Amino acid sequence: MKCVIEGNGVKVFGKAIHALARIGGELWLDPMMKGLAVRSVNSAHSAYTCFLFSPLFFQHYSPDTGPAQDCGTVKCKLVMKSVLPLFRCLATIERNVDRCQISINLPDNQVIFQFHCRHGITKTHNLGFQESEALHAVFPSHLCPNVLKAQARLLGDMVMHFPVSQEEITLSMSPLRVNLKSYYEEESDCMKAMHTEMSLDPSEFDYFQVGVDSDITFCLKELRGLLSFAESHGLPVSVHFGAAGKPVSFSVEDMVLEACVVLATLVNPESRTPSQATEAQVPAALRCGGVAEPSEGPCVADAGTPQAQGFPSVGELIASSQGSPVFSGAALMRELTRTGEDSDRLRPRYTHKGRGITTPASSKVRSLLFGALSCEQGDGCTSMLPSLVCSSDTEDEGEERASGTL
Amino acid sequence: MPLSTQSQTGDDNYVLVASLDNVRNLSNILKAITFKDHAIFNATPNGLKVTVEDSKCLQANAFIQAEIFQEFTIREDSVGFQVNLTVLLDCLTIFGGSTVPGVATALRMCYNGYGYPLTLFLEECGVVTVCKINTQEPDEPIDFEFCSTNVTNKVILQSESLKEAFSELDMTSEVLQITMSPSQPYFRLSTFGNSGNAHYDYPKDSDMMELFQCTKTQSNRYKMSLLKPSTKALALSCKVSVRTDGRGFLSLQYLVRNDDGQICFVEYYCCPDEEVEEE
Numbered sequence: 001m002k003c004v005i006e007g008n009g010v011k012v013f014g015k016a017i018h019a020l021a022r023i024g025g026e027l028w029l030d031p032m033m034k035g036l037a038v039r040s041v042n043s044a045h046s047a048y049t050c051f052l053f054s055p056l057f058f059q060h061y062s063p064d065t066g067p068a069q070d071c072g073t074v075k076c077k078l079v080m081k082s083v084l085p086l087f088r089c090l091a092t093i094e095r096n097v098d099r100c101q102i103s104i105n106l107p108d109n110q111v112i113f114q115f116h117c118r119h120g121i122t123k124t125h126n127l128g129f130q131e132s133e134a135l136h137a138v139f140p141s142h143l144c145p146n147v148l149k150a151q152a153r154l155l156g157d158m159v160m161h162f163p164v165s166q167e168e169i170t171l172s173m174s175p176l177r178v179n180l181k182s183y184y185e186e187e188s189d190c191m192k193a194m195h196t197e198m199s200l201d202p203s204e205f206d207y208f209q210v211g212v213d214s215d216i217t218f219c220l221k222e223l224r225g226l227l228s229f230a231e232s233h234g235l236p237v238s239v240h241f242g243a244a245g246k247p248v249s250f251s252v253e254d255m256v257l258e259a260c261v262v263l264a265t266l267v268n269p270e271s272r273t274p275s276q277a278t279e280a281q282v283p284a285a286l287r288c289g290g291v292a293e294p295s296e297g298p299c300v301a302d303a304g305t306p307q308a309q310g311f312p313s314v315g316e317l318i319a320s321s322q323g324s325p326v327f328s329g330a331a332l333m334r335e336l337t338r339t340g341e342d343s344d345r346l347r348p349r350y351t352h353k354g355r356g357i358t359t360p361a362s363s364k365v366r367s368l369l370f371g372a373l374s375c376e377q378g379d380g381c382t383s384m385l386p387s388l389v390c391s392s393d394t395e396d397e398g399e400e401r402a403s404g405t406l
Numbered sequence: 407m408p409l410s411t412q413s414q415t416g417d418d419n420y421v422l423v424a425s426l427d428n429v430r431n432l433s434n435i436l437k438a439i440t441f442k443d444h445a446i447f448n449a450t451p452n453g454l455k456v457t458v459e460d461s462k463c464l465q466a467n468a469f470i471q472a473e474i475f476q477e478f479t480i481r482e483d484s485v486g487f488q489v490n491l492t493v494l495l496d497c498l499t500i501f502g503g504s505t506v507p508g509v510a511t512a513l514r515m516c517y518n519g520y521g522y523p524l525t526l527f528l529e530e531c532g533v534v535t536v537c538k539i540n541t542q543e544p545d546e547p548i549d550f551e552f553c554s555t556n557v558t559n560k561v562i563l564q565s566e567s568l569k570e571a572f573s574e575l576d577m578t579s580e581v582l583q584i585t586m587s588p589s590q591p592y593f594r595l596s597t598f599g600n601s602g603n604a605h606y607d608y609p610k611d612s613d614m615m616e617l618f619q620c621t622k623t624q625s626n627r628y629k630m631s632l633l634k635p636s637t638k639a640l641a642l643s644c645k646v647s648v649r650t651d652g653r654g655f656l657s658l659q660y661l662v663r664n665d666d667g668q669i670c671f672v673e674y675y676c677c678p679d680e681e682v683e684e685e
Contacts, residue, residue, distance in 0.1 A: 082601030085574070092570060110602065119567055120612035127602040 001031035001074070002103040004060040010100045010115075014087030015232055016051040016259065019225030021084045023049045023261070028135040029076045029111065031063035031104070035257075039135045040080070046264035047222040048137045057256035059099065074104060076111055076129035086113055086125055096121075104129075139262045141240035141249050145211020146173050148239040152230030152252070154204065155237050159227060161196050162220060168266070171241075171248075172215040177201060178208075183217045183266075206236060214243045217266035226250055226261045241265070422449050422485045422517040425477035429513040429528060431664040432470060433498040436491065438642050438662070438672050439466040441635035445491035446544045449517075450484050457547045458491065463677040464632040465548055466639070470670050477514075485517065487541040489524055497537040501530045517541075550675040556651040559586035559624055561593050562617035563608065565643045565660070571595055571606045572637045575630070579604075581679050582630050586650060587623035593648075597630070616645065626654040627679040636660075639672040654678035 005013055016038060020027060024040040024047075031037075035054040041047065055061040087093065093115075101114040109131070115123040158180055162169060172179035181197035202208040230237050230252045241248035245267035251260035426432055439445070439458045446457040453471035472478040501511045514527040523538040575582065579597035586593055593608040593615070610618040636658055640646060643660035650656055658674040 079601060085576075096570070119614040120609045121567060121614070122605075122607040122609075123571075124605040124607070125602060126604070 001029075001036070001063050002060070002101070003031075003036060003058045003062070005057070005100045005102070006059040007098065008094070009057060009059075010097045011090050011094045012057075012233070012257075013053070013100070014090050014093055015229050016053075016257075017083060017087045018090075019229045019259070019261075020049055020051065021080050022225030023047050023222055025080050027078045027080050027083050028132065029078065029104075029129075030134045030136075031074075033063055036061070036063070037134075041135055041137075042222065047219060047261065048135075048263075049222075049226065049259070049261040050137075051257060051259040053257045054255075074106060075132055075134045076104060077132035077135075078111060078127055078129050082127045083113075086115075137262055139240075139247060139249050139260070141238075141251065144240035144242050144246075144249070145209075146214060146239075146241050147207060147209040148173070148178065148205050149207035149236055150205045150239075152227060152233070152235055152237050156227050156231045158198065158200070159220060159224065161198060163194070166196075166220055168217050169220045170215050170217040171239075172213075173210050173241075174213040175202070175210050178205070179215075207238075212243050214241065216241050216244050216246075216248050218248055218263040222263060223250060223261055226252070226259060229259065419518050420479075420516045421481045421519045422515070423477060423479045424449075424454065424475045424513075424515045426474075426513045427476050428510040428665055429498050430510070431474055431666065431668070431670075432513065433495060434642065434664065435468045435470060435662060435670050435672065436495055436498070438639035438660075439468050439635075440491050440495060440638075441466070443490050443492050444488055444542075445494070446486065446488050446547055448484060448486045448544070448547075449480055451480055453478070456491075459545075459548060460632060460635075462548060463629070465550060465675045466635070466672065467547075467674075468670070468672050474664070474668050474670065485519070486544040487517065487520075487524065488544040489539050489541050493539055494524075494526075497526050497528070497535075497539065500528055500535050500537070501533075550655055550677075552649075552651055552655050552657050552675055556653075557649045557657075558622055558652055559620040560617065560647065560649045561586065561608075561615060561620070562645060562647045563593075564614045564616060565640055565646050567608065567612070567614035568646060569637075569640055572640055575634075576601070576604050577630065577634075579630055581627040582633050583625060583627045584648070584650070584656065585623075585625040586620045586648070588620045589623070592618070592620070617647075624650055624654065626650060626656065628656060628676050629679050632676055633674075636674045639674065643672070 017027070020038060020040040024042045026040065028039040029036065030039065035052050035057070037050055037052045039048070039050045041049075096117045097115050098118065099116045101112075101116070103112045103114075104110075105112055105126075108126075109128055110126045111129050113125045113127065115125075117123060159169075162182055166182055168183040168185075170179075170181050170183045172181075178200045179197065180200075182193070182195050184193060184195075202210075227237070227250075233252070233254065235252040235254055238251050239248065240251070244265055246265060247262050248265055249260055249262045251258065253259070436445075436456060439456065442458050442460055444458070446459075448455045448457070451472065453469060453474070456468045456470075458466045498513065509531065511528055511530040516525045516527075518525075520543075521541075523540050526535075526537040526539070528535045528537070575595075576597040576599035578599035578601070581598065583596040583598075584594070585591060585596065591605070591607045592610045595606040597604045608615060610620075639658075639660045639662070642662045644663060645661040647659040648656070649659075655678065656674075656676040658676075660672040660674075662670045662672055664670060
């Protein structure tokens with residue numbers, strides 16, 4: 001692979017590296033025909049981010065390293081600590097760097113970053129890499145019932161109110177408003193810390209679609225990198241999510257790049273309470289027959305997950321879904337069921353060595369993300385994102401997923 | 407200025423008296439060579455030379471010419487002593503080293519000769535501090551026997567271009583390799599760290615390159631820990647000359663402008679790391 005980034009693009013690439021560095025300690029480089037994908041995942045596999053730079057982003061882009069074959073590209077895993085210092089000071093890069101060439105030297109197992117700077121100075125960094133399976137999570141955001149789209153500035157203004165140390169926040173969505181508030185796991189924390197809560201009208205968003213009322217709790221820290229990137233580019237951010245427990249995706253795109261962060265969300269029985277409070281405000285007519293869903297087979301498999309981990313039965317999940325004026329719970333579940341048949345197509349292409357990584361204390365959030373980063377068990381790629389697992393065809397997927405995502 | 411018009415009782419005993427209206431013209435330069443506690447001072451009618459050494463492999467010298475001082479009186483051909491440099495700097499900056507325009511700390515440095523302490527009078531806005539620092543017998547500075555006739559390669563660079571490179575140097579590398587050659591890559595700094603290698607190349611026609619005189623291709627490695635302190639001198643300087651001789655010994659000379667725009671010099675000498683042979 002060989003690519004050349006010119007001028008301002010180097011700073012953009014550097015900003016992407018900064019955002020990726022917020023997530024994980026390793027960087028995956030995946031040169032593809034459709035562009036260069038740069039990815040990272042956190043150690044708990046509860047956060048994944050991918051930046052895809054289309055060939056248009058580069059002054060020159062050739063993904064193949066050897067004789068052109070469809071597997072002519074190699075996927076590299078680099079240590080983030082080696083790459084980040086190269087892009088640490090973005091102001092200096094902006095001032096000094098004319099262009100940056102990135103190439104992969106297969107025989108030496110090196111990725112070469114060469115910066116051509118002002119005054120004819122050249123800086124060459126040869127970093128060792130590990131050849132690796134591609135890290136890839138497939139998140140079918142088009143199937144998410146809830147969608148928000150807003151300028152990065154709005155989201156930045158929202159999260160700005162939370163202290164930098166705030167780990168998790170809860171985003172609640174109903175047809176009437178969008179709430180954002182700080183989340184604390186332990187009762188005791190509630191007493192010591194400052195709570196922040198804000199409420200926005202749906203009209204503040206460029207796009208607002210509520211399929212199911214839901215409260216999702218996710219890690220804010222891991223999102224800040226992408227928000228910072230989006231703000232510096234003035235890009236709108238799209239948020240796709242469903243009920244609590246299903247992943248949430250934040251994505252940005254422009255003509256030459258796409259980026260997304262997919263975060264696991266907490267499955268927490270308490271999180272249903274705010275929805276039920278909302279329930280009281282929704283006219284009775286809208287409380288529809290979503291409650292009928294639990295009887296559907298595939299979903300029951302989900303609920304049958306032995307390692308409950310606070311994973312409520314699907315019946316309870318559905319009960320919290322309010323049927324919105326736009327979508328009815330029943331129709332939504334049927335839709336997801338149909339998609340289940342396509343789940344093969346959507347299975348992640350690779351497994352990834354995810355096991356053996358110790359789960360941090362807050363295991364509820366970590367238990368979830370997405371089976372796309374499932375274990376190396378070779379059971380085939382286990383589950384998809386829970387939103388599809390619900391409707392997948394095999395009942396035993398539930399168990400596989402449960403064992404896989406830890 | 408109060409200090410210089412003070413009644414000079416006992417002044418006749420001083421073998422060295424040096425005064426500065428702005429002590430920063432001395433303290434800033436000394437900060438550029440403070441990587442060890444002890445410094446050897448040698449004063450001659452030409453001015454002051456301060457030497458700091460490390461493990462017999464590295465030597466740093468700061469030169470402050472007599473013209474820089476408002477008063478520089480020396481009664482012998484050569485006056486030498488050794489003091490704790492850290493203590494000296496603490497005293498020189500005792501008023502906090504503020505850079506408020508118009509407010510400067512004045513210095514009067516006096517030395518009575520062998521066995522006497524170094525006496526410093528510092529004054530700012532009418533407040534006077536007197537410091538007496540014990541002196542020791544000066545060690546003989548190492549003579550690296552680096553002479554211009556043996557210089558094989560020499561470049562002079564504008565410091566700006568090197569400052570960034572030095573601040574980014576991979577500190578997990580034990581050595582810094584300097585390659586100088588009449589052909590590509592001309593002038594290259596290389597590190598070999600945990601994550602991989604890095605090379606900083608300066609072409610001979612770069613507009614940062616003020617002088618390029620390389621006669622033969624040489625590549626020498628120097629311990630990173632020895633050279634890293636030179637970054638302070640680099641930060642203060644506007645130009646730096648890099649020279650190597652036939653043995654691979656390195657001479658770095660920094661041209662420093664002080665607060666009043668006057669020129670002082672700092673130089674570093676470093677032995678090559680023994681394990682690597684020159685090409």
